[in-house]
Amino acid sequence: RTWDLCRTSDAALAQACYRIEGVEGLCRLEGDFALACYDRTTQQLMALRDPMGAYPLFWIQEGETIALSTSIRPLADLISNLEIDPEYTADFLTFPTEFCAHLPLQRTAYRGVQRVMQGQLWNASLPTGHVACRTYWHWQEQIVPVAAHSVEEAGALVQERLEAAVQERLSRRAYTASHFSGGFDSTGVALLADRLCAKAGMPVHALSMVYQSEPMLEQEREYIDAALESSAAIVPHLIPADDLLDYDAYESVPLLDEPSSLGSRWNCFSILSRTAAEAGADTVMDLVS
Template identity: 25%
Template sequence: MCGIAGWVDWEGDLTRQKDVLENMVATLACRGPDAAGVWISRYAALAHCRLIVVDPAGGGQPMIRKRGKNRYIITYNGELYNTSELRRELEARGYRYQGHSDTEVLLTAFMEWGKDCVLRLNGIFAFAIWNEEEQSLFMARDRLGVKPLFYTRRGSAFIFGSELKALLAHPAVPPEVDAEGLAEIFALSPGRTPGHGIFRGVRELRPGHCLVYNRRGTHIFRYWALESHPHLDDLETTAHKVGHLLQDAVRRQLVADVPVCTLLSGGLDSSAITAFAAAAFRQDSTKPLRTFSVDYMDNDLYFRPNQFEPDTDARWTERVAHFLGSRHRTVLIDTATTLRPYASLRSWMHRP
C-alpha cells in the first residue's frame, strides 16, 4: 500500500508551493512509511509515499522516464500481477529498464500504448501520469476499485489524492459538507454512492474508469465493466477452471522482495489461498510459508457456539497449518489492544 497526491494548475507556479505538496503527502504517511518523494514543475506537482514490496533501490517515486525531449512522470499506488509478461513485450519493442519494479513497467506501458495501457493491466492500482509535452494528466483506477483515488476542481487547479485527507491538506479545499454529503453520511454511511467524495465538489474516480485532465478540461471514460453471461461449463470443467484461476492469482501475488505470509483463519477462503501459497513455496523456496492467525485473550472461556460459528477458529487454523507444514504463529489480542486504534479512527478517516 502506498499513497499518491498532486495537482495541476495552469495559472500558478507550483515550484513555489513545495510545502503544500509535502503537507498533502504527509497525511498519507501511514500508507507508505518507508520512503517519500515529490516532483514539481511550473504547472504540475506529484507526490508519493511508499511501502516497499518490490525493488527497494529502483522503485522510488515519483518516477521519470524520457523519450526524445518528452518526459513522463508517474506516481502510482498498487501492484501489477503481469509485470513480467508486459516487460518482455515492451523489451521486444525496444524499451530498456533500470530496475525490476512494476512502476517502471507501468510507466513505459503508458508511453507505448497511451490510455489503452489499462486494458493490458492485471492488478490493483490507482495512478497518475503527467505527460510534459502534451501538458496533460492521465489517471486510472483498477477494475474493482481496490485502490482509492479522489479528486476535485478548484478554479484553475485540479487536485487529487489517495485519500480525502490529502485533498483537505490543500488550502484550496476546505472541509465543507453540502446537502449531498450529509445524505451520504446519515442515509448511506458506512456505505457511499460510487463516485461521491462526501465533501463539497470532491469526487471519487470510479472503478474501471480513467481520467484525462488538460487545458481543454476534464474527460472521464470507462474502460471496463462487469458483464454477465450464461454459465455453460459442467461441474468438472468449472472446478478445474476455478482452481486454475485461484492458483494463478495466488502465485502472481507472491512476487516480492520482502517476506511473504498469509493470514489463516481456518475457513475455506484463507485455507485455499494458503494451500496454493504453500505449494508454491515448496516449489520455489527452501523455507516454509509463514502463516498467522489472530485470536482474542480468553476466547476459549467466553466463546459460545452457534449455528453460524459452531467452534472457534483456533482448532482449524492449527489443523490447516499442520497439514500444510507452514511456520505458524497465533497473535493474541486483549481488549485494550483491540480498542486502542479507535481513538485515532476519526483522524484516519478524515471525514465526519
C-alpha cells in the same frame, strides 16, 4: 532490459504498457493498484483504479488548479472555502452495512473533492482544463463462455484463474502474509499462496485470530490447526483475540480521509497489520484481495 525492469517494477510495467498501446495498455493492467501517468507530449494527466478499488484516488478542480492524490488531505488544503458535504453525511449515516471502508460514491465527505471510482479512467487536459471520467472495466463484458463439460473441468478452470490471481498479488520484495481463519476462503487463498511461494523458497505467514471464551469462534481453532497440518512451510501467528472488543481502540484510530465504520474494529486490523510487519511481510492477503 525493459522486460527485466517490468518484472520487478510496477511503474516500469505501466510505462511500457502506455508506450506500446497508449491509455488502452494501462486499462489492461491486472492486480490491486492506483496509478497516474503524465504524457508530456500531449500534456494529458491520466489516472485509473483497478476494478476492485484496492487503492483510493481523489481529485479537485479549483479555478485553474487541477490536482490528483491518493489522499484527500492535500487536496483539501488547496480548496479556499472547504465545507462538509451534507448529502454525503446523510448517505453515510443511512448506509445499510458497517463493513465498508468508504461509500461507493463519486462525491466525498468534502464539497469539491471527488473520487475516481473503481474501474474508472480519469483524464485531465492541462492546456484546456477539461476533466473527464469514464468506466474502462465493465464486468458484464468480461464474461466469456466456458468450455467445460464436467464439474472436474470447471473446477480446473476456476483453480487456474484463482492461482493466477494469487500469484499476481504475492510480494516480490518481502514475505507475504495471509488471513488464516480456518474458513474456506481465507485459508484456501493462504494455502495457494504457500504452494506458489514454496517454488521460490519463501514461507507464507498465516495470521489467525484465536478465541477461548467465545464458544462459536473457539471452534475455528480446530480448522486452523487442521489447515496448518497440511503444510510445514507456513509460519503460523496465533493472535489471542478474546480481549479485542469493538470500539476499544477508537482513540488510536489514525486520522482518516473520510469517516469509516471499519474504525470500530481498528484494534483487530491494527494487530493483524503489526504482526505481519514484524514478521517481515509487506503484503497481507485478506478476504477481498
